[in-house]
Amino acid sequence: MVRAHDGRRGVICRPRAGRRRTAGRAVGSGRVAIPLARATGRAVIGIDSSPAMLRRARVAAAKVGVRLELRSSDMRDLRLERPAALLCCPYRALQHLPTWRDRRRTFERVAVCLAPNGRFAWNAFVFDHHFAARADGERRDEPVPHTLRCSKADNRVDIARDDGAVSLCGGRPVTSGSDSSTPRAWNWRRCTAGSSPNRSPPTGEYVFVARRPN
Template identity: 50%
Template sequence: MSEYDAFAAVYDEWTGPIGEDDVDFYVSLAAEAEGPVVELAVGNGRVAVPIAVRTGRRVIGIDVSPAMLAGASERARAAGVELDLRLGDMRELALEERTDLVICPFRSLLHVHGHDERLRVFRGVFDTLSPGGRFAWNAFVFDPEIAAELDGQWREQGGVRHRVDYDHDERRIDLSLEGGPTIPLWWADPAEWDRLVEESGLEVEARYGWFDRSPFDESSREAVYMARKPA
């Protein structure tokens, strides 16, 4: 069992506000890749299945939640594709085969606490990538006005009733489902992501403000990253 299992039944509704923009972005990267695509925190296959369907690439999906993996397996069967699904923690990433694309969609790196633990993920990605391979992920950019509006309020997102509580000292959001678990997320600013890229041996290839590859600037509320392992 995992604390994330409770989200499995409502995950499609929960991710609704992003729409298909992120799916199209990650599919486009997979179309440029060779070999398997590795998705960290694969969830219910919302991104992995379209990659498999639209590119024919083999997708290795890793997640800590058995319920999420079961949902991904069911979604793949319904779409007529297979996913290589593995129960595991992204901080312990250690694959025998190399790849030229690792992705971590839908802000999932924010579930990893602190710089040291995130660096473990990034170094695992570095070891998994072939020379010239890419690591792509996205995360929200902390906005104090948005935080003040949402803090402590019960709201609905995609029809899912939830509450968020901010701890500014810890840079943590506690996300609670109504009648369900509370899950922590820890935000990071672009300077922190840049530092992780550098310390892991990767190089920033691009930083976008949205999945349409629009430039990142001070008004951007989402950071969409592509890093590359030096050739």
């Protein structure tokens, strides 16, 4: 178990010290990448499309004395110079991908970037169809004025803000809506990487660790 540097739980994995590469997609503030760098004793590649989050990760890593190789990129276009032994995408970041095509494309890039016997770890909510049906069209004023919109074709609840911005992932489905999916669908997508899955018990949120065969 890797615990985030701010004390929160991170993605389940077993990082090993040594020369094998580790990369984190949607690295955010470095909450998982920083403890991974500590555990392996090597720099971790951190990828995010947000310059603001990359700046936060850089500051946080400097404070604790670990090295992150931070890169600005979209997870759908993941590219590494050499395959990685571990790729992780924590805090349900894959659920920001709006369509099935985006998710499949992302998993195909994972397949290219994983070394033989490498692992890809991610977590995801279990989609709540009952919540989605009830929430579709619901107007809310907190934390900012917005309306919930359900996309049935993509198993997704969008948070459409009054200022025109759309958030594809909020909080837990039973409270604020999120782009979520079923365990069967996530298993289908990981097959694009030719990997075998392990996942946590069904508690409303799943943690997957997929392995690329030798």
